[in-house]
Amino acid sequence: MTMEELFKQVTKKFYNEEKDPDFKCPRCQKTTPGKTMQENMQVCPNCGYSSRLTARDRLRMTCDKDSFIETEAGMTSLNPIDFPGYEDKIAELREKTGLPEAVLTGTCTIHNEKCVIAVMDSHFMMASMGSVVGEKITRAFELAGREKLPIVIFTASGGARMQEGLVSLMQMAKTSGAAAKFSEEGGLYITVLTDPTTGGVTASFASLGDVIIAEPKVLVGFAGRRVIEGTIKQQLPEDFQSAEFLLENGFVDMIVERRNMRRTIAHLIRLHRKEVG
Numbered sequence: 001m002t003m004e005e006l007f008k009q010v011t012k013k014f015y016n017e018e019k020d021p022d023f024k025c026p027r028c029q030k031t032t033p034g035k036t037m038q039e040n041m042q043v044c045p046n047c048g049y050s051s052r053l054t055a056r057d058r059l060r061m062t063c064d065k066d067s068f069i070e071t072e073a074g075m076t077s078l079n080p081i082d083f084p085g086y087e088d089k090i091a092e093l094r095e096k097t098g099l100p101e102a103v104l105t106g107t108c109t110i111h112n113e114k115c116v117i118a119v120m121d122s123h124f125m126m127a128s129m130g131s132v133v134g135e136k137i138t139r140a141f142e143l144a145g146r147e148k149l150p151i152v153i154f155t156a157s158g159g160a161r162m163q164e165g166l167v168s169l170m171q172m173a174k175t176s177g178a179a180a181k182f183s184e185e186g187g188l189y190i191t192v193l194t195d196p197t198t199g200g201v202t203a204s205f206a207s208l209g210d211v212i213i214a215e216p217k218v219l220v221g222f223a224g225r226r227v228i229e230g231t232i233k234q235q236l237p238e239d240f241q242s243a244e245f246l247l248e249n250g251f252v253d254m255i256v257e258r259r260n261m262r263r264t265i266a267h268l269i270r271l272h273r274k275e276v277g
Helices: 003-019 034-039 055-062 086-097 131-145 162-184 224-234 242-247 256-276
Strands: 069-070 103-110 112-121 151-157 189-197 211-214
Touching: 003 189, 034 069, 034 112, 034 131, 055 103, 055 112, 055 256, 112 131, 112 256, 131 162, 162 189, 189 242, 211 224, 211 242, 211 256
Parallel strands: 112 151, 151 189, 189 211
Antiparallel strands: 069 103, 103 112
16 A cells, blocks of 8 residues: 555545544444434434534525525624633634524525524534623524514524623523514414523523424423432433423423424424415
């Protein structure tokens, strides 16, 4: 083997590993080749766990081709409480993810059904809800209200953003108020809970959908297991805070596999349109 052939082999191996790294499932702990995960829409073939997606990948899977039009694209975070190093962290994440913030909002069609859509991205500061995330979600509700469109929000978050302190916590009330106003006006709000949806996002707009969908095996909750067990002095069920546990106890309306998500959302929008039309 020549040095040139060896170099090509090593380069090819490195490129493939970087592009499609093996995936170790956090649920079943089994490892799946990256290529297999890519072909399976990033769903574990062993247990059905729907792994985390970037916001842009989620939009590609959900929206009709070339139908997504982004709104509030230029909105970026300030540093309302002068938290040390916050601006540098935000700048680093913008460069790394290619996103201005932890949520993308806009309009699109899904199987030709027009709607407003918001997708949170856990790769950006675990999609924590700071002032910009809260404002973009609120404006998405307002846009849906003005245009008489349904709104679909894919949630994925670690909760409030501590670097913005009380300003972050205020977003819970603001987004909840926007959701309530939209509901009073008769709009359809569909929530899709993805992995993980926790903290203040779960305690606000994520739990207020007219229809609440969850992907299989995902983590949904407020506080962590250890905090809750320490508070109530009881051991929690093994599947506590899983999508399946929430469905069984009435907190989720349905669990939908990723390959069926587009069709399900479009069907719900169509049903609502016929009901009000």
